[in-house]
Amino acid sequence: MILPSPIVPENASSSKDSPTNKLSGAKTIAVIGGGPAGLMAAEAASAHGHAVTVFDTMPSLGRKFLMAGRGGLNVTHSEPLDLFYARYGESAFNIKRYLENFGPAQITEWCAGLGIDTFVGSSGRIFPKDFKAAPLLRAWVRRLRAQGVKILVRHRWQGWSDNSELIFDAPGGRLSFGSDATILALGGGSWPSLGSDGKWLDLLHANSIGCTPLKPANCGFDLDWSDFFSAKFAGSPLKSITLSFERQSVKGDLMLTKTGIEGGPVYALSASIRDEIACAGTAVVYLDLCPDRSLDKLIAELSASRGSRSVSAQLKRILNLSPPALSLARECANNTLPSASEDLARLLKAVPLIAKRPRPLAEAISSGGGVRWDQVDENLQIKSRPGLYVAGEMLDWEAPTGGYLLTGCLSLGYAAGNAAAG
Numbered sequence: 001m002i003l004p005s006p007i008v009p010e011n012a013s014s015s016k017d018s019p020t021n022k023l024s025g026a027k028t029i030a031v032i033g034g035g036p037a038g039l040m041a042a043e044a045a046s047a048h049g050h051a052v053t054v055f056d057t058m059p060s061l062g063r064k065f066l067m068a069g070r071g072g073l074n075v076t077h078s079e080p081l082d083l084f085y086a087r088y089g090e091s092a093f094n095i096k097r098y099l100e101n102f103g104p105a106q107i108t109e110w111c112a113g114l115g116i117d118t119f120v121g122s123s124g125r126i127f128p129k130d131f132k133a134a135p136l137l138r139a140w141v142r143r144l145r146a147q148g149v150k151i152l153v154r155h156r157w158q159g160w161s162d163n164s165e166l167i168f169d170a171p172g173g174r175l176s177f178g179s180d181a182t183i184l185a186l187g188g189g190s191w192p193s194l195g196s197d198g199k200w201l202d203l204l205h206a207n208s209i210g211c212t213p214l215k216p217a218n219c220g221f222d223l224d225w226s227d228f229f230s231a232k233f234a235g236s237p238l239k240s241i242t243l244s245f246e247r248q249s250v251k252g253d254l255m256l257t258k259t260g261i262e263g264g265p266v267y268a269l270s271a272s273i274r275d276e277i278a279c280a281g282t283a284v285v286y287l288d289l290c291p292d293r294s295l296d297k298l299i300a301e302l303s304a305s306r307g308s309r310s311v312s313a314q315l316k317r318i319l320n321l322s323p324p325a326l327s328l329a330r331e332c333a334n335n336t337l338p339s340a341s342e343d344l345a346r347l348l349k350a351v352p353l354i355a356k357r358p359r360p361l362a363e364a365i366s367s368g369g370g371v372r373w374d375q376v377d378e379n380l381q382i383k384s385r386p387g388l389y390v391a392g393e394m395l396d397w398e399a400p401t402g403g404y405l406l407t408g409c410l411s412l413g414y415a416a417g418n419a420a421a422g
């Protein structure tokens with residue numbers, strides 16, 4: 001994989017040089033993790049005049065944020081707030097108070113303050129006008145440096161020493177760092193090559209901080225295609241379909257993979273599908289290949305148009321079904337398309353797909369699980385460890401794609417930074 005270009009030069013200062021210019025009365029605050037949650041925490045805490053140092057294990061900051069920029073950087077969403085909060089599902093109860101303080105409106109304003117204009121796309125999603133993450137991150141890091149934030153990359157946090165100092169593996173060897181407050185913003189467990197590898201779970205467990213295991217969110221699923229189907233159609237899109245699971249339906253484009261399915265509609269339903277697989281072993285999702293036709297209309301069209309044509313020829317001519325769509329319907333109907341028009345129409349409106357496994361966490365867009373909400377107070381401070389705060393994806397919440405993830409991370413970072421400063 002090609003990584004986005006680094007924002008912090010590789011020869012960034014080590015913790016042994018440049019002492020921080022600490023004002024009297026200012027706290028020393030360590031922010032560990034230089035993704036969106038950590039950088040927002042650093043911005044909020046340093047705005048109070050505290051001496052803030054950001055540590056990150058990677059050679060540069062915000063690698064996952066930059067990767068999100070490859071898809072246009074959907075920073076937030078413009079829908080009504082009640083609907084917006086509901087997107088966080090079971091986590092909405094815990095995360096809403098932070099979103100109320102720093103939500104879609106504040107994020108748009110914050111982007112503008114960094115010189116990044118945003119716009120609302122046709123789906124209601126909000127993006128930077130240039131669809132890029134790098135200019136925003138560059139402006140952000142400039143602001144942090146101007147506020148006196150010190151940035152130390154290639155510093156991997158390894159826990160605490162016996163006298164409760166933070167320990168890092170740094171380019172010059174082991175380093176310990178004493179802080180008045182520490183904010184952990186170490187991310188989830190997806191795309192570990194970008195820095196957030198979930199290894200912090202063991203460090204927190206060892207310190208009796210309760211976490212639920214990380215699990216893939218916004219992920220694809222394995223369906224175990226036949227060899228023929230996999231070889232012929234892996235990588236093919238199915239355009240403008242509707243995917244349904246239980247009572248939820250999502251329209252969009254789906255991608256057939258070597259082993260199953262991925263894409264927007266799959267990610268949107270992935271939490272429920274994943275949980276059903278965990279409970280029942282498999283989950284049956286239904287694919288509507290003709291979402292713009294009602295069942296009755298489809299039956300009528302198929303009944304009227306058959307003539308002496310084969311079923312496949314009829315479907316190609318009347319419905320303009322693509323070869324992968326046609327083959328998928330056949331694959332999921334034991335290799336035989338029904339000849340009766342009504343049965344055929346019912347199949348095309350609800351092709352049953354049996355999801356067997358979520359794709360591995362490393363491939364997911366984000367992760368669920370993490371630090372349990374009962375471990376933190378309303379300031380995101382670990383109850384059993386005063387002075388230690390957590391923010392971002394490492395807390396136990398999840399949300400679909402659509403700007404909800406970055407909004408959640410930024411609002412939690414903002415809350416933790418202000419609380420640590422306060």
Ligand SMILES: Cc1cc2nc3c(=O)[nH]c(=O)nc-3n(C[C@H](O)[C@H](O)[C@H](O)COP(=O)(O)OP(=O)(O)OC[C@H]3O[C@@H](n4cnc5c(N)ncnc54)[C@H](O)[C@@H]3O)c2cc1C
Nearest residue numbers: 033035036037057068074157187195196392393403405406
């Ligand atoms: C391909 C892709 C596209 C995405 N697109 C979008 C999108 O358009 N919109 C959206 O809302 N969300 C999107 N997301 C999700 C979003 O990027 C993440 O939810 C967000 O980056 C999480 O922020 P975070 O600060 O909590 O963690 P991260 O961004 O993961 O940052 C955590 C940081 O902690 C560092 N770290 C980890 N362990 C240690 C350690 N032991 N010591 C020191 N440092 C450590 C890591 O190096 C990393 O820099 C996308 C994700 C992916 C993978």
